[in-house]
Amino acid sequence: MNTETKNWLDRPIHPLLPQIKNDIFLFSIIILLAFITRFYDLETRAMSHDESLHTYFSWLLYRGQGYQHNPMMHGPLQFHLLSLSYFLFGVTDFTSRIPSVIFSIATVWIVWYWRRYLGKAGALIAAFLMVISPYMLYYGRYVRNESFAGLSGILMLFAILRYLEAGKKRYLYLVSLSLVIHFTAKETAFIYAAQALIFLATYFVAQVTRRPWVGAETNYRAFIIFLSLGLLLVGSALGYGLFIHGGATITGTETASPANPEMPVSMQDAQSPGETVISILVLVGILALGGAFIYLITGYGWENIRNNYSFGLLILIGTIVLPMLAPFPIKFLEKWLQVSIPTTAGEVTALYSSSDFLLGLPRDITVIGTIIVLLFILSSIVGLLWNREWWRPYLFFWAVFIVLYTTVFTNSSGFFTGLTGSLGYWLVQQGVERGSQPWYYYIAIQIPIYEFLPVLGGLLAIYLGFHKLSAKNPSSLLGDNPDPEKESNNSSIENEPASITNPDSLERNFGNTFGLLVWWSISSIIALSYAGERMPWLTYHMTWPMILLAGWGIAELIKKVKCENLSPTRLFLSIATTGLVIITVYQSISALTGITPPFQGKNLANLEATNAFLLPAVVAIISITALFYLLKEDLTGLIVVALIALFSIGLIGSITTAISFPANPLAEDRSPLSIEIRLAITILISLGSLIGLFFIKKSAGNTTFPIIVVMTFLACLTVLTVRASFRAAYKNYDSAEEYLVYAHGAPGIKQVMAQAKEISNRTTGGMGLAMAYDASAPDTGVSWPFVWYLRDYTNQRSFDQPTKSLRESVFVIVDA
Incomplete structure (x- = not known):
C-alpha cells in the first residue's frame, strides 16, 4: 500500500492504547465475525447423509466401543476430535460441528501470519474474504474434513515459503505438522503433496540451471538433455493415460457415498488397456531422470544440492x-x-x-x-x-x-x-465417478455461482503480478534464496529478518509467493476437475488459494490509487458515486431493452415502464455529473472508462445483433436494412472507442478513476458474495436448492424426531418408544441420518421389507 495507508494501519487506534494498532483492531473484528458467522444457529440444520456417518461412528468411539478406520469415511482425525467434543460438551448436533468450526476459525486466524507475503492490507482482505466465502462458511459449519484440509494447506504453503526464505528447521516441523493433519483427515492430502512436490521440483531445477556450471558445462548440458527426455517420456505416459481414461458411470440412484460402512469395499479392476505402454514409458522416463540426477550430482555437487x-x-x-x-x-x-x-x-x-x-x-x-x-x-x-x-x-x-x-x-x-x-x-x-458430474462442474457451475469474487480477484492479481514481474528481472520469480555455494548447511541458519512486514522482505519474497499461489490455484482446479469424483465440497480446496491470491491483488490495486489530489473522503464518495452510476445505468438499460420499453403509450403499464427508465436515467446523469466534479483532476481516467464502456456495449451489441440476423434475408416481414444498420452502428461504436483508447493510452499515465471503477465493481461483488453466503448458511441450509450441497438433509428429519420424542415421553416416560425404520436395499432406506438421531432410543429396530411384525412398532419411519 502507499505510505499514507501504511501509516494508518500502523497507527494506534487511540493514543491511550499505543499497543493496539489499526491493523490489529481490524483483524480482531474479522476474527470476531468468523466466530459469529461460524457459531450462529449451528444446530438448526439437520445432519446430512455424510455428516451422520461421521457423527455416529465418533459417538461409538466416545462410548468406548472403538473405531476402525474405513477409507470411505476418510481419515481418523475427525472421529477422534468429534469424540473429544462429545466428552467435553455432550452429544448434540451443535457439539458435533464444533471441531469443524474451530478449524475454520483457525484458518482465518493463520492468515495473520501471511502479512509477510501478502502485506498487511493483503492479509486483512484475504482474511475477510475467507469469512464471507460461501464455501468456507458453509463447510466451516459442516461435519466434513474440508476445514481440516484447508487449515493444513494454508499452513503448509506458509511453512514452504518460510523455509525457502530462512531455511530454519522449525519450518520443517511445520511442514510435517501440516502433512500429518491432512493425511489423517482426508485423502486430498495426496493431491496437495503432489502439487507441492511439482512446484518444489520446478523451483529447484530453475535454481540449479539459472546459470551454467562453471567447469562442468558438459554435465550441465547432459543434465538438461536427460531431464528433458525423462519429463517428455513421463509426460507422454500421462497424456496417453488421460487419452484412454474412462470409467463406468453408475446410475442416478447410486450417486451418494456408500451408506453402510460395514459392507466390504469392492476393489474393482482399474487397469487400462494401455497399461503396458504406460508402464514402459514411465520406467524409461524414470531411468532418464535418474541419469539426469547423476549428472546433477557430478556437475553441480552434492553439497550444493543438499544445501x-x-x-x-x-x-x-x-x-x-x-x-x-x-x-x-x-x-x-x-x-x-x-x-x-x-x-x-x-x-x-x-x-x-x-x-x-x-x-x-x-x-x-x-x-x-x-x-x-x-x-x-x-x-x-x-x-x-x-x-x-x-x-x-x-x-x-x-x-x-x-x-x-x-x-x-x-x-x-x-x-x-x-x-x-x-x-x-x-x-x-x-x-x-460417483456424482456423475461433468468435467466443467467447477469452472462453469460451482465457482461462477459462489466463488466469483476470489476468481476475479485472483485474475486481477495474476495480471498485476505478471506486470510487476515484467518490470523486474525475470529470475526474480525464483525469489532471493542464498547461493548454496556460499551458504553452510541449512540447519545452521539462525537469523531471520527482524520485521514480519518489512517492505524489503515483501518484495524479496514476492516471486516465491506469487508463483506458489498462482500454481496452487490453477493446479487445484485442473486436478480436481480431472479427478473422476467431482463433489461440491471439493470447491473448498480451490477457493482458499484463490482468496490468498485475490487478497494480495486487491491490496496491490489499492496501492495504485494516487491520493495526492484525492482525500479519503473524496475517494469514498467517488467509489459510492461510481457504484450508483453502475447500478442506475444497468437499470436504465434493462428498462430500455425490456419486454415493455418506455414511451410506448399512456396506459398504466406503459407509464410504469417509462418511469422505470426515467428515474434511474436521471439519477445516472446526476451521478455522472458528480463524478466529473469529484474527479476533475482525473478527466483522462473518466474518458478511459467511458471508452471502455462504449467498447463493451458496442461489442455486446454486435454479437447479439449478429446472432439475431435472420436465416432468410429476403423475408418480406423483415424491416429493410434494420438489422444491418444496427450491426454497422454497434461495430462503429466498438471500433471508434477502441481507436480512442489506443490514442489516449499514450497520455493516460497512471489514472485513478479506472482503479476506482474496479474497486467499486469488487465492492458490489462483495455484497453479492455476502448474500450468497447468507442464503446458503442461514436461509436455504435445510433445502437442496443450493448447488454447494449434495446428499443433503431436509427439515422433515428433525420434525419427525421431534414428534417421536414427544410420543416417547408421553407413552413411555423416556426413550423407550417402540420404533422401526426403513433400511431397505439398495440404499439402506432412511438409515442415514436416522441411525444418528435414533441413537438414544432403546427399543428400535430396522427392517428391509414390511412384515406383520411392524404392528408391534408404535412409530415407523419409511423412505419416501
Whole structure:
C-alpha cells in the first residue's frame, strides 16, 4: 500500500492504547465475525447423509466401543476430535460441528501470519474474504474434513515459503505438522503433496540451471538433455493415460457415498488397456531422470544440492509420502503376486488367513509388508543422505499417523488401512465417478455461482503480478534464496529478518509467493476437475488459494490509487458515486431493452415502464455529473472508462445483433436494412472507442478513476458474495436448492424426531418408544441420518421389507 495507508494501519487506534494498532483492531473484528458467522444457529440444520456417518461412528468411539478406520469415511482425525467434543460438551448436533468450526476459525486466524507475503492490507482482505466465502462458511459449519484440509494447506504453503526464505528447521516441523493433519483427515492430502512436490521440483531445477556450471558445462548440458527426455517420456505416459481414461458411470440412484460402512469395499479392476505402454514409458522416463540426477550430482555437487532449501523440502515431503504410495507397486505386481490392496479392517484380517509363506508367516501379509518395509527403508536412506536430522520431523509425522490410525493402538489393522487402503480405495473411486458430474462442474457451475469474487480477484492479481514481474528481472520469480555455494548447511541458519512486514522482505519474497499461489490455484482446479469424483465440497480446496491470491491483488490495486489530489473522503464518495452510476445505468438499460420499453403509450403499464427508465436515467446523469466534479483532476481516467464502456456495449451489441440476423434475408416481414444498420452502428461504436483508447493510452499515465471503477465493481461483488453466503448458511441450509450441497438433509428429519420424542415421553416416560425404520436395499432406506438421531432410543429396530411384525412398532419411519 502507499505510505499514507501504511501509516494508518500502523497507527494506534487511540493514543491511550499505543499497543493496539489499526491493523490489529481490524483483524480482531474479522476474527470476531468468523466466530459469529461460524457459531450462529449451528444446530438448526439437520445432519446430512455424510455428516451422520461421521457423527455416529465418533459417538461409538466416545462410548468406548472403538473405531476402525474405513477409507470411505476418510481419515481418523475427525472421529477422534468429534469424540473429544462429545466428552467435553455432550452429544448434540451443535457439539458435533464444533471441531469443524474451530478449524475454520483457525484458518482465518493463520492468515495473520501471511502479512509477510501478502502485506498487511493483503492479509486483512484475504482474511475477510475467507469469512464471507460461501464455501468456507458453509463447510466451516459442516461435519466434513474440508476445514481440516484447508487449515493444513494454508499452513503448509506458509511453512514452504518460510523455509525457502530462512531455511530454519522449525519450518520443517511445520511442514510435517501440516502433512500429518491432512493425511489423517482426508485423502486430498495426496493431491496437495503432489502439487507441492511439482512446484518444489520446478523451483529447484530453475535454481540449479539459472546459470551454467562453471567447469562442468558438459554435465550441465547432459543434465538438461536427460531431464528433458525423462519429463517428455513421463509426460507422454500421462497424456496417453488421460487419452484412454474412462470409467463406468453408475446410475442416478447410486450417486451418494456408500451408506453402510460395514459392507466390504469392492476393489474393482482399474487397469487400462494401455497399461503396458504406460508402464514402459514411465520406467524409461524414470531411468532418464535418474541419469539426469547423476549428472546433477557430478556437475553441480552434492553439497550444493543438499544445501538448497527447495531440495530439502522435496526430500522431507517425498520421503514422508513414499511409504503411502505402496498401492502402486502392489497394484502393478498384482498379477504376479496374487495379492490385493486391503482397504478395510476385515480385508486386513483376511490377509492373515492366507497360506504360509516364510517361517510360518501368512503369504499375503508378508508380501504386502515386505513392499511397505522396502519403501520405508528407501525413504530412510534418502532422508539420512540429505540430512542426519531428517528423522526428527519424519518421526513426528509417523508417530501421530500411527497413533490416530490405530486409535491409540487399539486397532492394529488401521495401520494398513491408513497406509495402503486410503490411496487404494480412492483411486478406484475415481473410475466409479460417483456424482456423475461433468468435467466443467467447477469452472462453469460451482465457482461462477459462489466463488466469483476470489476468481476475479485472483485474475486481477495474476495480471498485476505478471506486470510487476515484467518490470523486474525475470529470475526474480525464483525469489532471493542464498547461493548454496556460499551458504553452510541449512540447519545452521539462525537469523531471520527482524520485521514480519518489512517492505524489503515483501518484495524479496514476492516471486516465491506469487508463483506458489498462482500454481496452487490453477493446479487445484485442473486436478480436481480431472479427478473422476467431482463433489461440491471439493470447491473448498480451490477457493482458499484463490482468496490468498485475490487478497494480495486487491491490496496491490489499492496501492495504485494516487491520493495526492484525492482525500479519503473524496475517494469514498467517488467509489459510492461510481457504484450508483453502475447500478442506475444497468437499470436504465434493462428498462430500455425490456419486454415493455418506455414511451410506448399512456396506459398504466406503459407509464410504469417509462418511469422505470426515467428515474434511474436521471439519477445516472446526476451521478455522472458528480463524478466529473469529484474527479476533475482525473478527466483522462473518466474518458478511459467511458471508452471502455462504449467498447463493451458496442461489442455486446454486435454479437447479439449478429446472432439475431435472420436465416432468410429476403423475408418480406423483415424491416429493410434494420438489422444491418444496427450491426454497422454497434461495430462503429466498438471500433471508434477502441481507436480512442489506443490514442489516449499514450497520455493516460497512471489514472485513478479506472482503479476506482474496479474497486467499486469488487465492492458490489462483495455484497453479492455476502448474500450468497447468507442464503446458503442461514436461509436455504435445510433445502437442496443450493448447488454447494449434495446428499443433503431436509427439515422433515428433525420434525419427525421431534414428534417421536414427544410420543416417547408421553407413552413411555423416556426413550423407550417402540420404533422401526426403513433400511431397505439398495440404499439402506432412511438409515442415514436416522441411525444418528435414533441413537438414544432403546427399543428400535430396522427392517428391509414390511412384515406383520411392524404392528408391534408404535412409530415407523419409511423412505419416501
